[in-house]
Amino acid sequence: MRVYNFSSGPAMMPVEVLEQAAAELTDWRGSGMSVMEVSHRGHDFVECEREAEEKLRRVLGIPDDYAIVFCQGGATGQFHAVPMNLTRPGDLTSLVNTGQWSAKALRHAEQAGVRVEVVVDEKESGYTTIPAPGSFDAARGSAYLHYTPNETIGGVEFDYVPECGAPLVADLSSTILSRPLDVSRFGVIYAGTQKNMGPAGMAVVIVRRDLLGRARPETPDILDWTRMAEQDSMLNTPPTFSIYLLGLILDWVERLGGLTAMGERNRTKAETLYTYLDSSDFYSAPVGPGARSWMNVVFLLADRSLDKTFVAEATDAGLTNLAGHRSVGGMRASIYNAMPLDGVQALVDFMSEFERRHG
Numbered sequence: 069m070r071v072y073n074f075s076s077g078p079a080m081m082p083v084e085v086l087e088q089a090a091a092e093l094t095d096w097r098g099s100g101m102s103v104m105e106v107s108h109r110g111h112d113f114v115e116c117e118r119e120a121e122e123k124l125r126r127v128l129g130i131p132d133d134y135a136i137v138f139c140q141g142g143a144t145g146q147f148h149a150v151p152m153n154l155t156r157p158g159d160l161t162s163l164v165n166t167g168q169w170s171a172k173a174l175r176h177a178e179q180a181g182v183r184v185e186v187v188v189d190e191k192e193s194g195y196t197t198i199p200a201p202g203s204f205d206a207a208r209g210s211a212y213l214h215y216t217p218n219e220t221i222g223g224v225e226f227d228y229v230p231e232c233g234a235p236l237v238a239d240l241s242s243t244i245l246s247r248p249l250d251v252s253r254f255g256v257i258y259a260g261t262q263k264n265m266g267p268a269g270m271a272v273v274i275v276r277r278d279l280l281g282r283a284r285p286e287t288p289d290i291l292d293w294t295r296m297a298e299q300d301s302m303l304n305t306p307p308t309f310s311i312y313l314l315g316l317i318l319d320w321v322e323r324l325g326g327l328t329a330m331g332e333r334n335r336t337k338a339e340t341l342y343t344y345l346d347s348s349d350f351y352s353a354p355v356g357p358g359a360r361s362w363m364n365v366v367f368l369l370a371d372r373s374l375d376k377t378f379v380a381e382a383t384d385a386g387l388t389n390l391a392g393h394r395s396v397g398g399m400r401a402s403i404y405n406a407m408p409l410d411g412v413q414a415l416v417d418f419m420s421e422f423e424r425r426h427g
């Protein structure tokens with residue numbers, strides 16, 4: 069029996085995708101081997117990677133003047149790759165701090181020797197808010213402005229793309245492919261794959277081509293977007309299974325109707341859960357309307373002493389991984405693309421039943 073897995077990542081994947089992968093695991097495209105066993109330089113895999121890239125370009129509407137690169141090392145690898153590819157030590161960059169992933173990006177950028185000006189910080193609200201459109205811009209002379217469109221831990225999400233005088237760099241790890249996106253507004257988009265794009269360990273990087281060719285000479289080749297793009301992300305053995313699964317997931321997104329349909333589906337899921345939270349005195353949502361993530365719904369029980377019981381009973385009911393991040397406690401339901409509306413409805417039903425018994 070499949071559970072509804074509310075994990076923040078690695079996250080639930082579409083069952084159709086897992087079934088297809090299982091069905092062709094031992095004999096992929098008539099090779100008599102799994103996709104993990106074929107040569108990454110052989111015709112079949114080169115095609116598979118090219119198709120994954122093409123599908124991503126089509127689904128996200130990525131313009132031709134953007135390169136797509138598949139990097140290993142997850143999103144965290146990109147926290148370093150961004151400053152290495154776009155700055156020299158001592159250069160100025162800007163950052164929007166909306167929570168824990170912003171703070172990590174900040175720390176890693178400083179490690180890479182750039183100066184980071186935090187141009188807006190939502191600290192006062194305890195990182196439960198998003199700055200208003202037009203209320204901030206990159207500091208003068210910044211190489212780029214970095215922001216985190218969806219804070220996976222705090223559960224806040226931008227519902228707009230900031231206007232910005234410097235190239236906009238975005239960590240879209242937990243929201244990519246969840247709704248339509250105007251890629252042309254960005255200088256660089258990067259995202260770890262384990263939320264909406266497959267298994268952990270890989271990052272997809274989408275970079276405007278005029279930003280290539282600027283990497284520091286000491287940048288490791290495997291984090292150098294220019295070298296990676298020149299080599300079609302095959303500078304070394306790429307994560308073949310991850311790239312293959314990304315392709316299957318993109319097929320699934322297209323079958324469901326692409327990002328417009330995905331956005332509608334995700335909006336309905338999120339509204340279902342937030343509407344229920346707002347109607348209850350037993351539960352509450354710390355993030356206010358206007359900043360609420362469609363992907364990571366944080367909520368609290370009025371009686372915190374019931375937290376452990378809630379998680380245990382939910383798990384017994386087949387609703388797993390609902391405990392909030394260890395740093396914040398409470399609950400978090402991550403409802404990425406692969407979570408069906410039925411899963412959210414099952415959670416709401418469980419929650420009202422739990423309230424009836426313990427309220």
Ligand SMILES: *Cc1c(COP(=O)(O)O)cnc(C)c1O
Nearest residue numbers: 142143144169220239241242260
């Ligand atoms: C999950 C996540 C990361 C970290 O990804 P890794 O692949 O573990 O490095 C970074 N940023 C955001 C917003 C995330 O949700």
